[in-house]
Amino acid sequence: MKAPSFAYAKPRALEEALALLSRAEAKALAGGQSLIPSLNMRLSAPELLVDITGLEALKGIRLEQDVVRIGALATHAEIERSEAVAKHVPLLAEAVQHVAHPAIRNRGTIGGSLALADPAAEYPACALALDATLVVAGTEGRRQVKATEFFKGLFETALRPGELIVAVEFPAQLKDQRTAFAELARRHGDYAIVGLAAFAANGTKRFAFFGAADRAVLARHAAQAKDLEAAKQALAKDLQPPADLYHSPATKLHLARVLLERTWNRLSTPR
Numbered sequence: 001m002k003a004p005s006f007a008y009a010k011p012r013a014l015e016e017a018l019a020l021l022s023r024a025e026a027k028a029l030a031g032g033q034s035l036i037p038s039l040n041m042r043l044s045a046p047e048l049l050v051d052i053t054g055l056e057a058l059k060g061i062r063l064e065q066d067v068v069r070i071g072a073l074a075t076h077a078e079i080e081r082s083e084a085v086a087k088h089v090p091l092l093a094e095a096v097q098h099v100a101h102p103a104i105r106n107r108g109t110i111g112g113s114l115a116l117a118d119p120a121a122e123y124p125a126c127a128l129a130l131d132a133t134l135v136v137a138g139t140e141g142r143r144q145v146k147a148t149e150f151f152k153g154l155f156e157t158a159l160r161p162g163e164l165i166v167a168v169e170f171p172a173q174l175k176d177q178r179t180a181f182a183e184l185a186r187r188h189g190d191y192a193i194v195g196l197a198a199f200a201a202n203g204t205k206r207f208a209f210f211g212a213a214d215r216a217v218l219a220r221h222a223a224q225a226k227d228l229e230a231a232k233q234a235l236a237k238d239l240q241p242p243a244d245l246y247h248s249p250a251t252k253l254h255l256a257r258v259l260l261e262r263t264w265n266r267l268s269t270p271r
């Protein structure tokens with residue numbers, strides 16, 4: 001099918017983009033890898049597409065003191081190639097290998113993925129595991145939103161109408177911190193059946209699962225457990241995965257436990 005007709009604007013300044021987006025029925029267009037298929041399938045019909053790919057304020061990846069700031073327009077391919085990400089946010093460097101396929105990685109952006117909040121996407125879980133902060137802008141100004149406050153439900157976020165994600169800030173990994181990423185998918189590059197982004201430091205653990213609920217979720221009970229077996233048991237309190245077309249809730253929980261075991265062992269191994 002073809003997309004319904006829409007007007008198109010490509011602003012050069014963030015303020016101009018925000019003014020256009022403050023109109024009802026306007027939608028931001030970044031890499032278009034999710035939005036365009038959804039228009040073609042007539043799942044949404046915005047009157048105006050605001051192409052944000054010309055906004056310099058949303059570009060670039062750089063280390064700023066103790067955080068790596070990734071502009072919302074950074075593509076999956078740029079993240080994959082980034083030295084700052086490889087060195088200071090190794091969890092994300094591992095995760096991006098699992099995001100879609102090369103053609104999609106060349107256009108899809110981190111801002112688009114976080115704004116979409118697909119429950120089976122990799123980045124929201126990485127943002128939770130690493131306690132990232134999203135920088136968001138609207139006509140009223142800028143605000144910062146912790147990842148733990150950002151993902152509200154199935155394709156739902158804390159973004160207010162007309163707001164844009166400008167950047168996401170990941171704390172640079174310290175020497176005594178460990179991270180591990182694991183994902184099960186039918187084919188490499190497909191959305192996950194179940195996935196896990198994990199973090200450990202000084203007795204603190206964070207296990208962020210994706211593909212196991214209506215959004216990426218932190219498994220708080222498992223993170224408190226004293227050993228792996230207790231953590232695997234505790235996971236039933238954290239996750240009640242919905243069935244998908246091919247997997248029952250019990251299968252998904254079993255797979256989540258398999259991933260928990262794999263990452264637990266990696267977190268315990270010195271780099």
Ligand SMILES: Cc1cc2nc3c(=O)[nH]c(=O)nc-3n(C[C@H](O)[C@H](O)[C@H](O)COP(=O)(O)OP(=O)(O)OC[C@H]3O[C@@H](n4cnc5c(N)ncnc54)[C@H](O)[C@@H]3O)c2cc1C
Nearest residue numbers: 028030031032033034035100108109111112115121164165
């Ligand atoms: C075949 C296929 C396989 C895929 N596999 C995976 C996968 O395994 N894992 C995965 O995570 N993703 C996957 N994707 C999705 C891909 O990663 C998209 O690139 C991503 O979800 C959306 O990014 P985008 O830049 O293309 O956003 P767009 O499609 O342009 O926009 C998506 C939504 O986000 C909004 N938006 C975009 N940028 C911003 C911003 N800065 N601020 C606020 N709102 C914004 C748009 O208005 C729209 O609602 C796949 C896509 C396809 C087509």
